[in-house]
Amino acid sequence: MPVREGIYGLLAEFDTPTELVVAAKASYDAGYRRMDCYTPYPVEEAAEAMGFDEPKEKGVSRVCLLGGILGGLAMFTLESWISIWAYPLDVAGRGKFSWVAFIIPAYEWTILWAGLSAGFGMLALNRLPAPYHPVFNAPNFRNGATSDKFFLCLEADDPRFSVTETRSLLESLHPASVVEVEH
Amino acid sequence: MVTPGISPQNPKTPPGIDPMVDPVTGEQRVIAPGHTFRSVTDKLTRIVLTPHTPLGWFFGFAFAGSFVVMLLVAVTWLFLKGTGIWAITIPVAWGFAIINFVWWIGIGHAGTLISAILLLFKQKWRNSINRFAEAMTLFAVVCAAMFPVIHTGRPWLAIYWLFPYPNTMNYWPQFRSPLMWDVFAVSTYATISVVFWYIGMIPDLGTLRDRANSKFGRFIYGQMALGWRGSARHWMRYETASLLLAGLATPLVLSVHTVISFDFAVAIMPGWHTTIFPPYFVAGAIYSGFAMVLTLAIPIRKFYHLEDLITIRHLDNCGKVMLATGFIVAYGYMTDIAYAWYSADKWEFFMAWNRIFGPMGWSYWVLIFSNILFPLTTLWSRRLRHNVAYLFIVSLIVNTGMWFERFVIVVTSLTRDYLPSSWGTYRATRWDYMTFVGTLGLFTFLFFLFIRLLPMIPMSEIRQLLPGAKINEAELQHKGGD
Numbered sequence: 001m002p003v004r005e006g007i008y009g010l011l012a013e014f015d016t017p018t019e020l021v022v023a024a025k026a027s028y029d030a031g032y033r034r035m036d037c038y039t040p041y042p043v044e045e046a047a048e049a050m051g052f053d054e055p056k057e058k059g060v061s062r063v064c065l066l067g068g069i070l071g072g073l074a075m076f077t078l079e080s081w082i083s084i085w086a087y088p089l090d091v092a093g094r095g096k097f098s099w100v101a102f103i104i105p106a107y108e109w110t111i112l113w114a115g116l117s118a119g120f121g122m123l124a125l126n127r128l129p130a131p132y133h134p135v136f137n138a139p140n141f142r143n144g145a146t147s148d149k150f151f152l153c154l155e156a157d158d159p160r161f162s163v164t165e166t167r168s169l170l171e172s173l174h175p176a177s178v179v180e181v182e183h
Numbered sequence: 184m185v186t187p188g189i190s191p192q193n194p195k196t197p198p199g200i201d202p203m204v205d206p207v208t209g210e211q212r213v214i215a216p217g218h219t220f221r222s223v224t225d226k227l228t229r230i231v232l233t234p235h236t237p238l239g240w241f242f243g244f245a246f247a248g249s250f251v252v253m254l255l256v257a258v259t260w261l262f263l264k265g266t267g268i269w270a271i272t273i274p275v276a277w278g279f280a281i282i283n284f285v286w287w288i289g290i291g292h293a294g295t296l297i298s299a300i301l302l303l304f305k306q307k308w309r310n311s312i313n314r315f316a317e318a319m320t321l322f323a324v325v326c327a328a329m330f331p332v333i334h335t336g337r338p339w340l341a342i343y344w345l346f347p348y349p350n351t352m353n354y355w356p357q358f359r360s361p362l363m364w365d366v367f368a369v370s371t372y373a374t375i376s377v378v379f380w381y382i383g384m385i386p387d388l389g390t391l392r393d394r395a396n397s398k399f400g401r402f403i404y405g406q407m408a409l410g411w412r413g414s415a416r417h418w419m420r421y422e423t424a425s426l427l428l429a430g431l432a433t434p435l436v437l438s439v440h441t442v443i444s445f446d447f448a449v450a451i452m453p454g455w456h457t458t459i460f461p462p463y464f465v466a467g468a469i470y471s472g473f474a475m476v477l478t479l480a481i482p483i484r485k486f487y488h489l490e491d492l493i494t495i496r497h498l499d500n501c502g503k504v505m506l507a508t509g510f511i512v513a514y515g516y517m518t519d520i521a522y523a524w525y526s527a528d529k530w531e532f533f534m535a536w537n538r539i540f541g542p543m544g545w546s547y548w549v550l551i552f553s554n555i556l557f558p559l560t561t562l563w564s565r566r567l568r569h570n571v572a573y574l575f576i577v578s579l580i581v582n583t584g585m586w587f588e589r590f591v592i593v594v595t596s597l598t599r600d601y602l603p604s605s606w607g608t609y610r611a612t613r614w615d616y617m618t619f620v621g622t623l624g625l626f627t628f629l630f631f632l633f634i635r636l637l638p639m640i641p642m643s644e645i646r647q648l649l650p651g652a653k654i655n656e657a658e659l660q661h662k663g664g665d
Contacts, residue, residue, distance in 0.1 A: 039415060040646055041643045041644070112374060115378055115427075125420055146393045
């Protein structure tokens, strides 16, 4: 990412989840789109208020499904290849392609790769790990965002963003504080 | 700054009324009243971030550590001398190694049940105990996986027939063997448990990063938290991933013990070759696992004064799950005997008789007493389930009983099979005992490290249970309509 300078956005702090959801809704209705809420536990209503609908995005679920299918197929193919061509064992003339026995490792690998894809896919879609993020520069962010405070950040690259007007919008929503966040 | 408004919905109870009982429903509360977002954060981060480690922790850690040393001695001697130092021989070629393996893996299953199955069933009370139940799973799997690995005698040579990888001998593993199924079931189980556990911990690691006073703590927890900042978009994907992982862990946990029971059921030994094994093993696993949850939770909540977060409600519910799974186990024992009778097979019939009245019959009666007679008659009582001392004792008894169940299955079937000329007996050596007790030490040792260094109760999930987390719909409508 190129080094950016200047203001990242305006960060409003709220004491309750309800106030946050009200503020997120009001900002969305005022036409803001580049924004994010930061909460110490999942607040679904906040995501909905800013127009983010995870079930519609389906990113994590798709990655998970794909991982599972590939994992299961890979293991089943490997087992069949080993048992038929790479290392065939002739046990009293029994069939080499004993697929029933192969189901179990293939089943386990379906779960293994679906699970790994869900976990790592979620992190990748969230652009994590990301040790640096501008919101951490806000003086009050680390004091509450992961504990008991609720934050709404309206970002500067939104076309409607203006330091004065956005600030007055946020201040009309009864926040505990509004601070500028530097890059 | 004002703490979020908790008081209207979460009032302090007037004196004279038990504050732990919800006056509306008459049920025990999941979390004691009066907690706020900040008080939960403070209480739980302090356990980890305090510079003053409690003295008792050091004693426990050193005590468990001494058993880890014993385990190291036992395993080193095993690698030097070979598996002959164990009591395994013909006819009992499996002995303690498989008994302990099945017992430990079974204990792990309750962790997955609590974290995955109860999540899917929306059993919110589980939130307080799921993190350390998952840690219990991980450490139990570590102990379990050790036994088949060291049973190979020279594990560094066992890799080529356990894992399919291109090697210079052009050798590939045999996928029709239940032992190979075990390799994949257990390694998948361990990996998925780690992923589930770690992903569940990321938000809490973020809390620790923000709360740590030392630079070192901020750095370590900061790296581990992967830059988690609680973005609402992140949370939504995170929730989806948690649900997917729970949905995957549920069939996984059932399959793992099923596959382990195949180790027995696929063989043609009398007493092993039955179709009841998979469900009965899974139920037994959950039975012993919940017993282990109680064995761990009761001292921990006492030591760290967590009675307000791990409440009687949790212990009571664990007791109820044990009661239910205990009955499935009892049904399994009866089916075993019924199967011997119904099969009209004299070897099966002899096996059942030998198991109950033979020279090893005492172990069967130990198991009947400690898995059925004692727990299943007393766990019915609500008053006893609310008695912490009783629950602790019953959890120890059930764990012993479940260990004896595996002992009975393995030893009585193997010592006397079809040919009387090949009958034998089994008497574990000191190395067997040292290795087993050593893994108990290793499990406790890892657990001590875990409760000291990582958040053992998921803060982000506890916050969701607090009344302050409720979105006030009326206010939302009102403000939204402005």
